[in-house]
Amino acid sequence: METRPRPDQAQLAFDELGTPLRDTTFVVFDLETTGTKPGPDGITEIGAVKVRAGQVLGEFATLVNPGTPIPPQIVELTGITQAMVYDAPRIERVLPAFLEFIGGAVLVAHNSGFDTSFMKAACEGHGYVWPRPTVVCTVKLARRVIPREEARSYRLSSLSMLLGARTRPTHRALDDARATTDVLHALLERVGNLGVHTVEELIDYLPDVTPAQRRKRNLAADLPSRPGVYLFKGPRDEVLYVGTARDLRRRVRTYFTGSESRGRIREMVALAERVDAIECAHSLEAEIRELRLIAAHRPAYNRRSKNPHHGWWISLTDEAFPRLSVVRLPRAGTLGPFRSQADARTAAETLADASGLRTCTQRISATSASGTPCVLAELGRCGAPCAGRQTVAEYSPAVEAARGLIAGHDGRPLHLAAARLEEMSARRHYEQAARHRDELAGLVRAVGRAHRQAALASVAELIAAAPDGNGGWELSVIRYGRLASAGVARRGVPPMPVVESLVAAGETVLPGDGPLRGAPGEEVGILLRWLARPGTRLVRTTRPWAEPAAVAGWQSWLARVADARSLEHVAG
Missing domain, CATH: 3.30.420.10 (Ribonuclease H-like superfamily/Ribonuclease H)
Structure with a gap:
């Protein structure tokens, strides 16, 4: 026997x-x-x-x-x-x-x-x-x-x-x-x-590994050595934690060794009863699936990505003399998303200063267009040349400049802010100039990121291929800023038939409202980083993929800012 x-x-x-x-x-x-x-x-x-x-x-x-x-x-x-x-x-x-x-x-x-x-x-x-x-x-x-x-x-x-x-x-x-x-x-x-x-x-033998933690290594025994997403599940089958890995088996096994020192994660491992895995075609698909699973299950031990649609946006208010407002829901003509309300407010203040928009919250109607000072100005609490001192016609260029930068076809506010920065430096107001420089750099990065994401989200279908490192291709079908399907064409396999099958089997994506057409900003950001990897090629798109030119040419300026900050850090 x-x-x-x-x-x-x-x-x-x-x-x-x-x-x-x-x-x-x-x-x-x-x-x-x-x-x-x-x-x-x-x-x-x-x-x-x-x-x-x-x-x-x-x-x-x-x-x-x-x-x-x-x-x-x-x-x-x-x-x-x-x-x-x-x-x-x-x-x-x-x-x-x-x-x-x-x-x-x-x-x-x-x-x-x-x-x-x-x-x-x-x-x-x-x-x-x-x-x-x-x-x-x-x-x-x-x-x-x-x-x-x-x-x-x-x-x-x-x-x-x-x-x-x-x-x-x-x-x-x-x-x-x-x-x-x-x-x-x-x-x-x-x-x-x-x-x-x-x-x-x-x-594994080091003292900070408990016997209970070590015994749970068997939870990884049946996992494949493939890229994918893993889900730790608790005694009531609830999802405790979601992660991604290039090698599922090897990554999950590290949770049961001394290399895992995070207190919260060790607590999670103690509660876990099993580990489920979802194999993915390549690392991009794994990242996107992880993001979506975290949003769906909201695991207690994941810190990020639980609300992928809940970003912050900058919008012009609907008034006779508009100002910039930070809002939760995107709509046409909004800039974002920003991860925090504080980031959005800082960018809004910098954009308002660069464009000449008013920043006070005093509501001013069209009837004050005669140039009569607003209430704040009458009280002597505001000396800025804003809507309370201007006609609608005089104020409208500032509004159009801000709207043009948000839309991506007018970079004048950035150039005006840069000129003001040069003037501060020439007057040797170095601390004020450094603060203004950092605020402007943050705005340039935010606007550039928003424009890149909106440009990708506007394409109905984009197919791209990245080398897999072994002579084959990792393939992705992207629709309105979301990953619709993913696959691989191994070395020696003709890629185009694989592409056609992925297109046919891909998820149907209906565009929504706002600059990102309903796509989560974090998912669009992941796709952009993958598309920017060296060697990635576009297979085809339903329309040309182009980014607005408002922040074109600012990369060298941002590099100089980074160098200046590094020197200041060393000197400080």
């Missing part, structure tokens, strides 16, 4: 085996700093040791000029003086070499939160991308492996003595990194005897 293995005895698939510790490259590193608060500067020394299978592959060591005085107590602790770092490179010159040194490795540090927080802050402060590597903390691992009765302290100096490290820590970066390397190897020997043989098992 054939005996089938129980699920807990079944042979693991290759993707479950993980990366063996003996084949893993670790970079053990340590920093010396001027203090305890992370920032773009403050690192005085970096030391790192790259090891694999117990063998040292290389070392990295350098002093760093922190750009700030080193406190006397730090000098006494580390022995690193101001004179020692005077000719040392600044951190922005060191980062490229260090990031290359740690590339593809698992990072290790003693009290890793301290060291990685400084490196993250340095990367953010100097324009580098922190690679988000897997990180192992030897303090946490030691607390998990070595009982308190054996180790009186988990300080590096105590552990190095207890575990027989060949190098003793000296509060110098390379020595401490070498000592931590010896401690790491001793700890790995101990966990190896407990059945921990892969990086994934090591992360």
Whole structure:
């Protein structure tokens, strides 16, 4: 009689085996700093040791000029003086070499939160991308492996003595990194005897993973290794959380390991009874389905996208002397959507200032068109040349300028605002100019985003193809700013028959009201980002896809603004 293995005895698939510790490259590193608060500067020394299978592959060591005085107590602790770092490179010159040194490795540090927080802050402060590597903390691992009765302290100096490290820590970066390397190897020997043989098992073994969380790994057992959307469901079959993944099985398994540290999500995992998955043709379809499922189910543990249609819009009021108002419902001639009411108000105030529209809420009827001052002006509480001091004919150019910018065919308000900015700078009103510059940049970005979204939403059908990285194509049919269908043409498969089948089977989309024709702004934004990816091609459209020209040519100005803000951040 054939005996089938129980699920807990079944042979693991290759993707479950993980990366063996003996084949893993670790970079053990340590920093010396001027203090305890992370920032773009403050690192005085970096030391790192790259090891694999117990063998040292290389070392990295350098002093760093922190750009700030080193406190006397730090000098006494580390022995690193101001004179020692005077000719040392600044951190922005060191980062490229260090990031290359740690590339593809698992990072290790003693009290890793301290060291990685400084490196993250340095990367953010100097324009580098922190690679988000897997990180192992030897303090946490030691607390998990070595009982308190054996180790009186988990300080590096105590552990190095207890575990027989060949190098003793000296509060110098390379020595401490070498000592931590010896401690790491001793700890790995101990966990190896407990059945921990892969990086994934090591992360899973760390103390912040509860046994209940670890037991729930079986919820991912039957999920496919395909792109798609996953739904965590609770005891009453309610949707707790919706997420998207390129590899459903691998992504869901991370929720049951130490790599998941978010308190709310760990609480969600504790409640989950099962995980459902929806396979998708490619990552774009997964993103859109995630957005729609969150809107439909409003899961308690998702923070965003629960109200995709509930944005904020800017509209001209229906008065003799219109002003800009922030509204909830879009209609013809509105600008948006904005994510928050505050963002919409700021943009409205900047647009009103650029166009010459009034900003007061005093209602002024057409009967005051003789030029009689409004109530606020009579009280001396308003000195601006607005509707209370103008005729309808005198005020109408401001209204038409604002309406033209919202529609996308008149960029004069932006140019007038830029000219005013130049005038402020010429008069050396630098703080006022910087504030005006940032407000104008926000308006330019908002108007450009609104125009791009409205242009895509106006196309009845647009079909696009993006390379899948393996010689095939990811295909999408977009109708009035919504994804109607998605598919793939693998390498060697003629794409056009696939396109025709997707068109025939695509969702019917009826256009609604407003600039986005009823499409959610967040969905249109996702589609635009996908269409802007390098290599994406238009297959065909029912009408030319063109964007209004009101903000054309402003990208170089926005780039200069970004550069100026970066310089101000460094100087500040």
